[in-house]
Amino acid sequence: MNNLVKLELNTDPSEIFGRDYEIEATRNRGLLLMPVHSIQHADAAQLIALQRILQHGDTLGRWVTADAWVPSSKKSSAFLSIDIRRRIVHFLPAHLQRLASDEDLTSHRVHHSIAKYLDEAVLKITRYLVLLRIGPVGRGKKGAQRTLDPNSIIYIGYSIAPIIFALAIASSFDTKGQPTADSISFRSLRTDDLSALSESQKRQVLAEWLRMKELVDRGLWTDAPSIQTETSTIAMTGGLRYTVEPRKVVSHQPLPDEYVSEMGRHSLWLMRVLLPNLLDIGKAIADLYSEKGSNGKPQKNIVSSCARKVRKLLSTFRWLDQEGQEFYALPFSLRRHKLRSETKSVNGRNVETEAYWPPKSLSDVMGLLGLVQMAHYFIVSLSMGARQSEVLGLQRDCVVRSVDGRRYANGKTYKLVERHGGEWRDWQLPEAAVEALAQQALLIETAMRIAYFKVQRDTDIDAVSSGTHLWGQLNAGNTSDPANSSFEINSALRAYAHAIGLSTEPGGQPLRSHRFRKTLARLVALALTQAPKLLMDVFGHKSIEMTLYYILSDKNLRAEIETVARELRVMRAKEVVERMVEADLASKGTESADLGGYGGLAAVSLQNVIRENRDRAHRQGAQWGANDVGELAELLTLQGKAWEQVRTGVLCTKFPGEVGPCSKSKGRPEPSKCQISCNHRLEEAFLREDVEGSIQDAVAAYEAAIANEESLTAAHWAAQVRAHVPRFSDLQAKWMLNETVRELFADELDKVVE
Numbered sequence: 001m002n003n004l005v006k007l008e009l010n011t012d013p014s015e016i017f018g019r020d021y022e023i024e025a026t027r028n029r030g031l032l033l034m035p036v037h038s039i040q041h042a043d044a045a046q047l048i049a050l051q052r053i054l055q056h057g058d059t060l061g062r063w064v065t066a067d068a069w070v071p072s073s074k075k076s077s078a079f080l081s082i083d084i085r086r087r088i089v090h091f092l093p094a095h096l097q098r099l100a101s102d103e104d105l106t107s108h109r110v111h112h113s114i115a116k117y118l119d120e121a122v123l124k125i126t127r128y129l130v131l132l133r134i135g136p137v138g139r140g141k142k143g144a145q146r147t148l149d150p151n152s153i154i155y156i157g158y159s160i161a162p163i164i165f166a167l168a169i170a171s172s173f174d175t176k177g178q179p180t181a182d183s184i185s186f187r188s189l190r191t192d193d194l195s196a197l198s199e200s201q202k203r204q205v206l207a208e209w210l211r212m213k214e215l216v217d218r219g220l221w222t223d224a225p226s227i228q229t230e231t232s233t234i235a236m237t238g239g240l241r242y243t244v245e246p247r248k249v250v251s252h253q254p255l256p257d258e259y260v261s262e263m264g265r266h267s268l269w270l271m272r273v274l275l276p277n278l279l280d281i282g283k284a285i286a287d288l289y290s291e292k293g294s295n296g297k298p299q300k301n302i303v304s305s306c307a308r309k310v311r312k313l314l315s316t317f318r319w320l321d322q323e324g325q326e327f328y329a330l331p332f333s334l335r336r337h338k339l340r341s342e343t344k345s346v347n348g349r350n351v352e353t354e355a356y357w358p359p360k361s362l363s364d365v366m367g368l369l370g371l372v373q374m375a376h377y378f379i380v381s382l383s384m385g386a387r388q389s390e391v392l393g394l395q396r397d398c399v400v401r402s403v404d405g406r407r408y409a410n411g412k413t414y415k416l417v418e419r420h421g422g423e424w425r426d427w428q429l430p431e432a433a434v435e436a437l438a439q440q441a442l443l444i445e446t447a448m449r450i451a452y453f454k455v456q457r458d459t460d461i462d463a464v465s466s467g468t469h470l471w472g473q474l475n476a477g478n479t480s481d482p483a484n485s486s487f488e489i490n491s492a493l494r495a496y497a498h499a500i501g502l503s504t505e506p507g508g509q510p511l512r513s514h515r516f517r518k519t520l521a522r523l524v525a526l527a528l529t530q531a532p533k534l535l536m537d538v539f540g541h542k543s544i545e546m547t548l549y550y551i552l553s554d555k556n557l558r559a560e561i562e563t564v565a566r567e568l569r570v571m572r573a574k575e576v577v578e579r580m581v582e583a584d585l586a587s588k589g590t591e592s593a594d595l596g597g598y599g600g601l602a603a604v605s606l607q608n609v610i611r612e613n614r615d616r617a618h619r620q621g622a623q624w625g626a627n628d629v630g631e632l633a634e635l636l637t638l639q640g641k642a643w644e645q646v647r648t649g650v651l652c653t654k655f656p657g658e659v660g661p662c663s664k665s666k667g668r669p670e671p672s673k674c675q676i677s678c679n680h681r682l683e684e685a686f687l688r689e690d691v692e693g694s695i696q697d698a699v700a701a702y703e704a705a706i707a708n709e710e711s712l713t714a715a716h717w718a719a720q721v722r723a724h725v726p727r728f729s730d731l732q733a734k735w736m737l738n739e740t741v742r743e744l745f746a747d748e749l750d751k752v753v754e
Helices: 002-010 013-017 019-033 036-041 044-053 084-091 094-100 109-134 150-170 199-217 257-289 299-316 362-384 388-392 431-451 489-499 514-527 531-539 544-552 557-586 601-619 626-636 685-707 711-727 729-735 739-753
Strands: 062-064 081-083 344-346 349-351 399-401 407-413 423-428 644-647 650-652 681-683
Touching: 019 044, 019 109, 036 109, 044 109, 062 150, 081 084, 081 150, 084 109, 084 150, 109 150, 150 199, 257 299, 257 362, 257 431, 299 362, 362 388, 362 431, 362 489, 362 514, 388 407, 399 431, 407 431, 514 531, 514 557, 531 544, 557 601, 557 626, 601 626, 601 681, 685 711, 685 729, 685 739, 711 729, 711 739
Parallel strands: none
Antiparallel strands: 062 081, 344 349, 399 407, 407 423, 644 650, 650 681
C-alpha cells in the first residue's frame, strides 16, 4: 500500500493526463500570479514571469510554444518560436520597413518613433496573447467565455495580431512620414484600412477586432478598432449604394481519373523498384561516413573526401529491378529545378536541365529520396482519405494488426473532436498503403543517417537517426532537412508532379493534399452502395451532410454515378444471358436445362426470351454472337434503367411501369417488400447452397413437429418448405422426390382445387 502511495506522489500528473492537463495547470498557475483584468496593464517583467509560468518562453517578444502541444502540421521553427517584432515589420508598408530595418534607429525622429512604436507593439501583443491564453476570451455558442487553445494562439500571434498592430503603426504617421501620436492606437482604424488585404485575411482580422471590442466592453482590454456596421435602411438622399459581391467559394475538386492512374503507376514503380536501390546506396554511404579517424586531416578535407567517395560509389552502382535484372534508364523521365548556379543559358535565357538520372552526388540521392517519399504520400493519402495533418502526424510504428489479421494505421485526428490534443483513431489500410508506410519508415531513417555527416566526422549516426516522425523535408537543395516533419506538403506534391512529368494543376486546380480526399469520395461513390455512410466513417465526419457535401462538390458526379449504374445493370444482364445460353447449349435445348444456375420465377421467363431471340437470329440465317447478347441485355434492362439489386444475390427485373407484389400497382419496384413468389425475382447461383440448407432444415423441423403433434409449428415449417423449394428448378426437381415434400405440395394443390 505504501509503495502505491509513493508511486502516485512521485508521478508527474501531466504524464497521466497529457497535454490538456498541462495546459490547464499552467493557466491556473498564471491566474494565481495575476488576475485577468490586470493583464492589460502588465509591464515587461510581469509578462516575462507570466510567459515562463505558461511555458511560452522567457523572452519578451519571443512567443514560444511547447513542441508536445502542437500537431505535426504546425511543427516548424517559425510557429514554435514566433519573433513578434519581425512579424510586425513584415506587414508594415515598404517605406516603414526600410526605416525599421535601419541599424541606426536613433539618428532621426522618424526612426526613433518607429523603434518606440515597435517596442510598444511587442509589449501589447504579448499582453494580448497572454490574455487569450488564460482569460475568458472565446466567442460563439460553443467557445463562449473559454480560453483559446495554444494552437489558435499561434496563428493569431503569427499572422493576425501583427497585421492589426502594423496597421495601427502605419496610421500613426502622416502623409509626409512624420509621427502624429505619442503611442499607437486602434481607435483610428476603420474597415477601409483592410482594403489591401486578401479576403481571408479581412475576415480573420475583423473577427479579431470583434473579440477586442468585446474584451474592451468587459474591461479586460484597453483599446479596440472602430467597426462600422452597415445598415439595411435605404437612405433617401446621398451617394450611390452598391451591394458587395459575395465571395466565390471554389471547393476542392477530385483529381481526373487519368491523372490518378498515371501518378499511381509512377508512384508504385518508384516505391517497388527505385527505393530498394536507394536504400542500398544509403547504407553504403552511411558506412563511408561511419569510418573512424581523420588521420589529422581538417574537417573540410574530410567532407571533400567523403563527397568523392560518394560520387565514385554512384558511378559504379548497379541498378537492379524486381527480377534482379540491371537497368540503365527509367521508364519515365525525371525532371527537377536546378540551382540558379547550375542553369544553362540559351539565347540569353536561363533554362533548367533535367540531369536527375543517373544520380551523381549526395544531393541527387536526397532528391530521389524526396520523390519516393512523395510517392509514398500519394499512395497512403489516397488510400486512407485522411486529412493532411492526420497523415503527416503518423509515426513510424503506426501500422497495427487487429485480431482478424487486418492492418490499420493508428494516428491522431484533431478536427471535429472535443479534446485539444486530438483523439486516436484507426484507418484500415490496403496492402499497397501498408507497403508504402513500411518503406517510408526505412526511407526516413536512411535519409537521416546520410544527411548530417557534415556536422562531425565521428558523429554517432544511430543517435542522429533517432526519432519517431515518418515524414521529413527531403529535396536536392540546401533546405533538405529529414528531421523537419513540418514542411509545405502541397508545394512538395506539386514539385513531385513536375518531376515525373505530370501537370501541377490537374483539372485546372493546383494539386493539393485535400484533393485526395475528394478523389476517394468520388471513387467510392461510383463503386459502392451505401457510399455516404462508409465515407462518413472513413473521413471522421460527425454528420452525413458533411460527407454528402464532399461527394457532391463534384458537379458532374451525379451524372457519372447514373452512367456507371446503367453500365453495371447492362453488364449484369449480359452475364445472365451468356450463362443461360451456355447452359442451354450444354443441355441441347431440352427442358432439363438448369437455367445457368439462376433461380427465381424470373429465370424461366428470361430463358424463354433468350430462346426466342436465338431462334429468330437462326431463322434469319445469322449466328448468335456477342453483339446480340449486348443488344438483348440493353432491351432487358431498358438500356440500364431497370434491374435493381434488392439484396445480395437477389435482382428485381421489374420495369417501372409493370405491376408486382411489392408495389401492388404500376410504379417503381419497392425492394423492402420483395417476395419469393414474384415473377420478376431473379436469384443468383451462389444462393443455391443456402436455399438447399434451408429446405433441409425446414423438412426436418416439419417432420419433428408432426411427430410431436405440434400442429402450429408444423404449419409454419410447411410454409417454409413450400416457399423455398420452387426457388431453383434443379432443387425443386431434387426435393420433389422426397415423400414429405411431395405430400406438402399435394396438399397445397388439393386446397387450390377445392
